[in-house]
Amino acid sequence: xxxxxxxxxxxxFDYSNCRRNQMLEKAGIKLDRYLKTGTTIxxxxxxxxxxxxxxxxxxxxxxVADKNCEKIHYLAPNIYCCGAGTAADTEAVTDMVRTQxxxxxxxxxxxxxxxxxxxxxxxHLFNYQGHxxxxxxxxxxxxxxxxxxxxxxxxxxxxxxFATMGSGSLAAMSVFEAGFREKMTKEEGMSLVSDAICAGIxxxxxxxxxxxxxxITKAGKEYLRNHMTPNQRVITKGYTFKRGHTPILSTKIVxxxxxxxxxxxxxxxx
Amino acid sequence: xxxxxxxxxxxxxxxxxxxxxxxxxDGKIHIERTQYPYVTGSSVLGIKYKDxxxxxxxxxxxxxSTKRYKSFQRLKPVGKHAxxxxxxxxxxxxxxxxxxxxxTLRDQMxxxxxxxxxxxxxxxxxxxMYQRRNKFDPLWNNIILGGVKNGKKYLGVVSMIGVHFExxxxxxxxxxxLARPELRKQWRADMTLEEGVRLLEKCLLVLYYxxxxxxxxxxxAKVTEEGxxxxxxxxxxxxxxxxxxQNPTKNxxxxx
Numbered sequence: 001x002x003x004x005x006x007x008x009x010x011x012x013f014d015y016s017n018c019r020r021n022q023m024l025e026k027a028g029i030k031l032d033r034y035l036k037t038g039t040t041i042x043x044x045x046x047x048x049x050x051x052x053x054x055x056x057x058x059x060x061x062x063x064v065a066d067k068n069c070e071k072i073h074y075l076a077p078n079i080y081c082c083g084a085g086t087a088a089d090t091e092a093v094t095d096m097v098r099t100q101x102x103x104x105x106x107x108x109x110x111x112x113x114x115x116x117x118x119x120x121x122x123x124h125l126f127n128y129q130g131h132x133x134x135x136x137x138x139x140x141x142x143x144x145x146x147x148x149x150x151x152x153x154x155x156x157x158x159x160x161x162f163a164t165m166g167s168g169s170l171a172a173m174s175v176f177e178a179g180f181r182e183k184m185t186k187e188e189g190m191s192l193v194s195d196a197i198c199a200g201i202x203x204x205x206x207x208x209x210x211x212x213x214x215x216i217t218k219a220g221k222e223y224l225r226n227h228m229t230p231n232q233r234v235i236t237k238g239y240t241f242k243r244g245h246t247p248i249l250s251t252k253i254v255x256x257x258x259x260x261x262x263x264x265x266x267x268x269x270x
Numbered sequence: 271x272x273x274x275x276x277x278x279x280x281x282x283x284x285x286x287x288x289x290x291x292x293x294x295x296d297g298k299i300h301i302e303r304t305q306y307p308y309v310t311g312s313s314v315l316g317i318k319y320k321d322x323x324x325x326x327x328x329x330x331x332x333x334x335s336t337k338r339y340k341s342f343q344r345l346k347p348v349g350k351h352a353x354x355x356x357x358x359x360x361x362x363x364x365x366x367x368x369x370x371x372x373x374t375l376r377d378q379m380x381x382x383x384x385x386x387x388x389x390x391x392x393x394x395x396x397x398x399m400y401q402r403r404n405k406f407d408p409l410w411n412n413i414i415l416g417g418v419k420n421g422k423k424y425l426g427v428v429s430m431i432g433v434h435f436e437x438x439x440x441x442x443x444x445x446x447x448l449a450r451p452e453l454r455k456q457w458r459a460d461m462t463l464e465e466g467v468r469l470l471e472k473c474l475l476v477l478y479y480x481x482x483x484x485x486x487x488x489x490x491a492k493v494t495e496e497g498x499x500x501x502x503x504x505x506x507x508x509x510x511x512x513x514x515x516q517n518p519t520k521n522x523x524x525x526x
Binding site for chain 2 (some may be wrong): 045144146159161170171175177178199202203
């Protein structure tokens with residue numbers, strides 16, 4: 001049997017407190033709720049490259065924690081990654097791969113390839129056996145063309161022409177399956193991706209607010225933060241009556257307190 | 271909403287000593303009520319169009335993960351003015367069909383030149399479903415009912431716990447997640463028959479691609495002022511020839 005602390009030394013998580021945690025939960029201790037990104041994230045390959053899309057709502061249980069968070073993460077000048085699942089996990093894992101890719105670029109003297117990012121992500125996630133709850137849509141354009149992959153929390157990956165992940169993935173996938181064609185133009189692609197994210201925003205409770213887009217081609221990237229804002233807050237006074245709307249029939253002014261005029265001596269302090 | 275088997279099993283441990291449980295001679299408690307569905311049908315879709323109502327469903331009844339029956343008719347006319355489609359446990363659907371047949375027969379026997387309209391049949395269904403739910407012995411179905419009477423179109427849903435409402439377009443099962451978003455975007459009140467059928471076929475195709483318990487064999491039911499017609503079975507053309515699917519790891523040699 002391993003002594004406590006050996007788990008950390010071997011890499012991966014140390015599970016020696018699990019039984020204690022189960023017992024505590026049975027005794028009634030409530031565990032902290034962590035920030036999840038309910039989410040609709042999508043990716044699509046069109047004739048010139050890849051378009052990634054994401055909504056901007058982050059939830060903590062039933063509460064919206066962040067109305068305008070960024071779910072499209074930078075990995076390399078030509079590679080971006082959308083993340084669904086636990087916000088901390090997606091941030092940490094994409095940040096880690098971003099730094100590894102930069103060092104790799106210096107070491108090799110070449111631009112990063114999408115499959116490099118893919119392999120780094122899936123190896124890390126598999127090592128943690130699904131406990132790092134990050135579901136990703138990885139897209140980019142490198143020397144061998146445009147690529148789009150999905151990465152699941154347990155470490156499996158798919159290579160697809162169009163993909164959706166997150167709680168709104170079914171709503172977005174129905175839009176994609178109905179509308180996807182091969183070799184779309186940039187306008188068609190952006191319009192289909194926006195439609196898919198909007199389907200997630202308006203039909204899934206875990207997704208909401210705005211649409212972020214990222215278009216990656218051979219020439220470079222176009223990061224369109226808040227490309228669409230279909231949920232703007234409407235600020236009103238609550239009424240729309242103008243002055244003079246109501247006719248005044250009569251006026252009577254009643255002073256609430258008698259005026260006292262001081263004739264001699266000093267005035268009393270108020 | 272569909273209810274998960276896990277949630278219902280939790281209820282069972284609470285309700286074991288209440289109605290529906292009988293202590294047999296061997297001392298064990300025998301539970302005599304529906305606990306989980308066995309032979310199930312998948313989604314049903316329904317929309318209103320210019321002249322009436324369209325309902326669509328596939329013809330599969332699955333036994334767990336086996337597609338056991340591939341010619342099961344899940345759409346059924348009710349009287350002269352309405353049609354129902356059901357997903358969930360198919361034996362309960364057959365029971366409901368029998369009840370509705372008795373209802374319409376009694377109505378006919380009054381011989382008062384008035385027939386039950388879709389709203390009345392929906393109310394009857396709502397009461398049945400809710401009362402069974404109160405006895406912890408539900409009819410495990412999610413039912414769509416559509417009809418036209420005196421020029422008025424009616425489209426309603428009722429679930430296994432008695433939740434019911436009316437809308438311009440409805441769906442059960444996976445259709446709620448995969449078809450409803452498309453229907454919300456594309457539906458219009460003045461659609462012709464062709465446009466309505468095309469919209470339903472688009473949604474059925476998405477369901478065939480993404481719902482594992484559906485098959486490519488459908489029926490569409492049409493209700494207008496003239497009456498109810500249920501089409502003969504047909505299939506929809508699918509496209510598996512996307513270039514990107516031919517060799518997915520072409521640019522990712524050694525990827526697994």
